[in-house]
Amino acid sequence: xxxxxxxxxxxxxxxxxxxxVFAEKxxxxxxxxxxxxxxxxxxxxxxxxFRDKSxxxxxxxxxxxxxxxxxxxxxxxxxREATPERRLAGIVGSLVRRLGxxxxxxxxxxxxxxxxxxxxxxxxxxxxxxxxxxxxxLKRVIREMLGSGAADADVERCERGVVGQCMVxxxxxxxxxxxxxxxxxxxxxxxxxxxxxxxxSIAGIRAIRNHVKNRR
Amino acid sequence: xxxxxxxxxxxxxxxxxxxxVFAEKxxxxxxxxxxxxxxxxxxxxxxxxFRDKSxxxxxxxxxxxxxxxxxxxxxxxxxREATPERRLAGIVGSLVRRLGxxxxxxxxxxxxxxxxxxxxxxxxxxxxxxxxxxxxxLKRVIREMLGSGAADADVERCERGVVGQCMVxxxxxxxxxxxxxxxxxxxxxxxxxxxxxxxxSIAGIRAIRNHVKNRR
DNA sequence: AATCTTTTGAAATGGCCATTTGAAGTGTAT
DNA sequence: ATACACTTCAAATGGCCATTTCAAAAGATT
Numbered sequence: 001x002x003x004x005x006x007x008x009x010x011x012x013x014x015x016x017x018x019x020x021v022f023a024e025k026x027x028x029x030x031x032x033x034x035x036x037x038x039x040x041x042x043x044x045x046x047x048x049x050f051r052d053k054s055x056x057x058x059x060x061x062x063x064x065x066x067x068x069x070x071x072x073x074x075x076x077x078x079x080r081e082a083t084p085e086r087r088l089a090g091i092v093g094s095l096v097r098r099l100g101x102x103x104x105x106x107x108x109x110x111x112x113x114x115x116x117x118x119x120x121x122x123x124x125x126x127x128x129x130x131x132x133x134x135x136x137x138l139k140r141v142i143r144e145m146l147g148s149g150a151a152d153a154d155v156e157r158c159e160r161g162v163v164g165q166c167m168v169x170x171x172x173x174x175x176x177x178x179x180x181x182x183x184x185x186x187x188x189x190x191x192x193x194x195x196x197x198x199x200x201s202i203a204g205i206r207a208i209r210n211h212v213k214n215r216r
Numbered sequence: 217x218x219x220x221x222x223x224x225x226x227x228x229x230x231x232x233x234x235x236x237v238f239a240e241k242x243x244x245x246x247x248x249x250x251x252x253x254x255x256x257x258x259x260x261x262x263x264x265x266f267r268d269k270s271x272x273x274x275x276x277x278x279x280x281x282x283x284x285x286x287x288x289x290x291x292x293x294x295x296r297e298a299t300p301e302r303r304l305a306g307i308v309g310s311l312v313r314r315l316g317x318x319x320x321x322x323x324x325x326x327x328x329x330x331x332x333x334x335x336x337x338x339x340x341x342x343x344x345x346x347x348x349x350x351x352x353x354l355k356r357v358i359r360e361m362l363g364s365g366a367a368d369a370d371v372e373r374c375e376r377g378v379v380g381q382c383m384v385x386x387x388x389x390x391x392x393x394x395x396x397x398x399x400x401x402x403x404x405x406x407x408x409x410x411x412x413x414x415x416x417s418i419a420g421i422r423a424i425r426n427h428v429k430n431r432r
Numbered sequence: 433a434a435t436c437t438t439t440t441g442a443a444a445t446g447g448c449c450a451t452t453t454g455a456a457g458t459g460t461a462t
Numbered sequence: 463a464t465a466c467a468c469t470t471c472a473a474a475t476g477g478c479c480a481t482t483t484c485a486a487a488a489g490a491t492t
Contacts, residue, residue: 003490004363004437004489007489024289024335026245028245029334032479032481042439043438043441043442044440044441044442044482044483045440046480048439048440049478055483066415118241118245118330154412157408157409157412158416160381161384161412162387164380164383165377167383191490194375198421199420200417201420203418204415205473207418207419208412208416211415219468220469222458222459222470223470247448248451249448258470260451260452260469261470262451263451265469268451269451425462
């Protein structure tokens, strides 16, 4: 009946603050007080708009996952008919460009790493839903490149390897594991990383293809 | 003057419990009460033997890092005179075998991932000390394989890629990112992963070498 | 303007947890 | 045996934080 707009506004301010605070501190170390202070809202607003901290966290994930697959599609914008090599480049480009997102999505990468390292258990469903199409797509590309002789395990290992290479681009370059500040990475840097990973991986996958052929 | 042995014993029981509890829950979510209960000791014992929770965490890292470089040397047991390819295999083998350690060290890999995702700031010094020789060694191997035309950035990217591939072997295969249970991986599985990563990476590095040559 | 509903605010509640405290217990040395 | 330092213990302390509560404020509807 009575739809007030100010309510939705603070809801979104809180969601935005929650994104950055959760990403900075993790689910456990982020406090509701801090999120609300950043949003210029009262603590009770979290209860009112989201029920509790966990549900707020879930909302952050749902929002971010949806936004991410909108801005960085799983195919990287490369058409399905393209060669597998070009499609691989599209996928890696998407993965790496996400890391450099300066807007609402750069933080989400950190959130994902944290969740991988110490699962809260709150967002399993979301992850499965948004990750499965991505993995399936990447596996399909790799399977084409490997040829018919490849086993599922071969595909899986290559897929893991590609993702692993992309993951460390930014996250592993932090204290205490590095003294570099990855926040300084430019768009050019990300392009170079993408090109590197694609070149490296294409050669790697071909080597596995050859090995598989000789194995039989 | 008066050195009692029972003191050292509970100290070590607490240290052992701390290893597993910290690895299971992370620094923040692990509680002193739980650690002590597992160790069969009183809460105050942490204060007495380690000063506080942070120092206990530090002690866990110092212990684990020392143990790790003892059991899994940075060169993987391959002599310095061996070909870079063989030395690479030694390094990757060390990295991957660590993941499968069933003893006191399997947990430490989780701890490292957590610290990478959400640094506590407590153990920076330890990480730098134990990681630098490892990275230097790996970079040296890769530089040899890349040839003299390679820039530092090329070496760095390859090095990151190799480490990234190793990292995801176990950690990324967990809920919610996978439904596999990596605890079931056998020694054979780890060998296959090692062989895969080595083959993949040698081909990748060669491709980068060729590209670098043509670039000039 | 009067009324209803949505939204906000400040303070209170209750739980969890690291750390402290001071006394009691225990091995070691004289 | 006695004294002494080392070690353990149970209970208290104090801080932090999510969540609740209930009254006040304010948009919407008539």
